[in-house]
Amino acid sequence: MSEQGNIFEEFEWRGLLFDATAELKDVLATERVTAYIGFDPTASSLHVGSLLPIMGLARLQRFGHTPLALVGGGTGLIGDPSGKTAERQLLNREQVDLNLAGIRSQLAQFLDFECEGNPAQIVNNLDWLGELHLIDFLRDVGKYFTVNYMLSKESVKRRIQSDDGISYTEFTYMMLQAYDFLALHRLMGCTLQMGGSDQWGNILAGTDLIRKADSSKAHGLVFPLVTNSAGTKFGKTESGTVWLDPERTSPYRFYQFWMNTDDRDVIDYLKYFTWLNRTEIEVFEKSVAEEPGARAAHKELAQLVTTMVHGAEAYEKALTASQVLFGGSIESLSVSDLRDIFEDVPSTSLSRDLFAGDGIGVLNLCTETGITASNGEARRLIRQGGLFVNGEKIEDENGTVSLSHLIDNELILLRKGKRNYHLVQVGMEVTL
RNA sequence: GGACGGGUACCGAAGUGGCCAAACGGGAUGGACUGUAAAUCCAUUGUCUUUCGACUUCGGAGGUUCGAAUCCUCCCCCGUCCA
Numbered sequence: 001m002s003e004q005g006n007i008f009e010e011f012e013w014r015g016l017l018f019d020a021t022a023e024l025k026d027v028l029a030t031e032r033v034t035a036y037i038g039f040d041p042t043a044s045s046l047h048v049g050s051l052l053p054i055m056g057l058a059r060l061q062r063f064g065h066t067p068l069a070l071v072g073g074g075t076g077l078i079g080d081p082s083g084k085t086a087e088r089q090l091l092n093r094e095q096v097d098l099n100l101a102g103i104r105s106q107l108a109q110f111l112d113f114e115c116e117g118n119p120a121q122i123v124n125n126l127d128w129l130g131e132l133h134l135i136d137f138l139r140d141v142g143k144y145f146t147v148n149y150m151l152s153k154e155s156v157k158r159r160i161q162s163d164d165g166i167s168y169t170e171f172t173y174m175m176l177q178a179y180d181f182l183a184l185h186r187l188m189g190c191t192l193q194m195g196g197s198d199q200w201g202n203i204l205a206g207t208d209l210i211r212k213a214d215s216s217k218a219h220g221l222v223f224p225l226v227t228n229s230a231g232t233k234f235g236k237t238e239s240g241t242v243w244l245d246p247e248r249t250s251p252y253r254f255y256q257f258w259m260n261t262d263d264r265d266v267i268d269y270l271k272y273f274t275w276l277n278r279t280e281i282e283v284f285e286k287s288v289a290e291e292p293g294a295r296a297a298h299k300e301l302a303q304l305v306t307t308m309v310h311g312a313e314a315y316e317k318a319l320t321a322s323q324v325l326f327g328g329s330i331e332s333l334s335v336s337d338l339r340d341i342f343e344d345v346p347s348t349s350l351s352r353d354l355f356a357g358d359g360i361g362v363l364n365l366c367t368e369t370g371i372t373a374s375n376g377e378a379r380r381l382i383r384q385g386g387l388f389v390n391g392e393k394i395e396d397e398n399g400t401v402s403l404s405h406l407i408d409n410e411l412i413l414l415r416k417g418k419r420n421y422h423l424v425q426v427g428m429e430v431t432l
Numbered sequence: 433g434g435a436c437g438g439g440u441a442c443c444g445a446a447g448u449g450g451c452c453a454a455a456c457g458g459g460a461u462g463g464a465c466u467g468u469a470a471a472u473c474c475a476u477u478g479u480c481u482u483u484c485g486a487c488u489u490c491g492g493a494g495g496u497u498c499g500a501a502u503c504c505u506c507c508c509c510c511g512u513c514c515a
Contacts, residue, residue, distance in 0.1 A: 229470075256468080259468065259469095260468065260469075261469080262469060262470065263467095263469050263470065264469085264470070265469095266469090292467070292469075293466080293467045293469095294467085295467065295468085295469080298467095298468090298469080322468085325468090326468055372461095374478085374479065374480090375479085375480075375481090376477095376478085376479065376480075376481085377461080377476090377477085379481090379482095380461085380462075380475090380476055380477080381461080381462065381476095383462090383475095383476085384461085384462040384463055384475070384476070385462075385463065386461080386462040386463070387462095397482080398482075416461085416462085417461075417462060417463090418462090418463095418468065419468055
């Protein structure tokens with residue numbers, strides 16, 4: 001299980017080390033530590049942005065340390081002000097519970113809970129925060145925090161300067177998170193907290209608290225914020241956040257997300273999100289420089305990450321679908337192939353009635369499937385030459401699509417622009 | 433509770449009686465180029481409509497006016513300062 005070398009250096013060359021407390025390097029070189037990362041249950045699924053910290057835990061485990069994944073059942077009810085410019089909407093308890101369950105199962109894919117020596121664990125901070133009494137908390141924990149200290153933290157400062165201010169609830173978040181670290185330190189001997197760079201302030205609050213309350217040393221390490229060179233937010237696409245849950249983001253889209261990585265980012269991402277070692281990555285680096293058109297690094301990245309998250313079978317399907325859509329012709333495929341390949345491609349089911357007689361207007365069809373938001377938008381799309389039905393460019397905005405257009409009497413493939421495919425399933429039942 | 437400032441389209445932001453479906457910027461979408469990349473260039477960006485045009489929109493509700501994002505009244509929300 002455990003690899004040679006120092007995890008600290010491993011993080012370093014991968015570009016994962018944004019900041020760390022002073023003695024951490026030595027500690028990691030000489031001791032086996034227990035480390036944790038917190039995950040917020042703000043949604044029922046993690047997204048690709050969480051992949052970096054998750055991989056961080058997994059890497060740590062491979063180097064023989066013990067990873068803890070903390071799900072914020074308690075802190076999730078409060079809301080973290082870090083990196084936020086506005087107050088958050090409070091989640092209700094049921095929602096948090098639901099989200100927690102989803103996240104828990106996703107985390108489980110990446111960590112080894114069975115291994116000898118350093119098995120991973122998932123913990124929920126509601127277990128200790130839920131019990132906490134206000135008076136006790138203020139006496140035992142609050143005493144160690146000066147308001148001056150809290151106000152000096154970047155996350156708080158920024159919000160105080162902003163128009164919206166910060167609520168007392170979110171202001172308290174830092175203390176709760178620090179307390180988490182203290183609790184894990186006491187319960188499980190945890191001495192390291194990792195996280196995104198936006199968590200630096202919270203993490204230091206934790207190490208400070210442990211030092212003051214228990215006169216004991218604890219450490220912190222933060223990963224860089226994943227950026228992309230285009231300056232947009234990592235993990236977002238036209239169709240929204242890229243989730244790890246296949247129900248929310250199909251493996252096909254997931255695969256496409258990685259395929260569309262900016263050339264300038266692809267090597268960084270290989271370092272961040274895959275297990276490839278230095279020499280393997282250097283090969284791809286060369287490939288990007290010398291024959292970028294081959295996109296070898298993109299393919300590798302998309303393959304490895306998709307396989308890791310969704311499994312080999314899902315990857316194969318995504319790959320086939322991509323090859324067909326971006327390469328070969330659709331006509332050459334049998335319908336059962338099509339159906340199989342496009343299982344993941346966004347699709348809509350429409351009633352057969354709509355296509356009866358003269359059929360449905362292309363404009364309506366676009367709006368009906370959600371490929372465009374309005375008929376006007378569909379009209380524009382056609383005028384600009386961006387709409388394809390079954391691979392054929394639509395020139396006439398008044399055209400219709402009827403039963404005779406169906407592939408094997410049940411499918412229609414819509415394409416918007418170069419990359420957006422949408423499958424329409426037409427119901428089989430014949431109604432009056 | 434008081435004083436002041438503010439609420440305009442996806443976001444930022446102009447507009448302070450007609451020339452306003454509303455400048456400009458960003459974002460987004462489509463096209464060209466290429467490699468499912470970036471950069472660049474072009475186009476589009478309220479709804480319905482082939483066109484003409486019609487309809488809805490500038491925090492909410494009323495009002496003034498031939499005509500209101502713009503003026504008046506009340507209300508709601510946000511911020512800053514004062515209590």
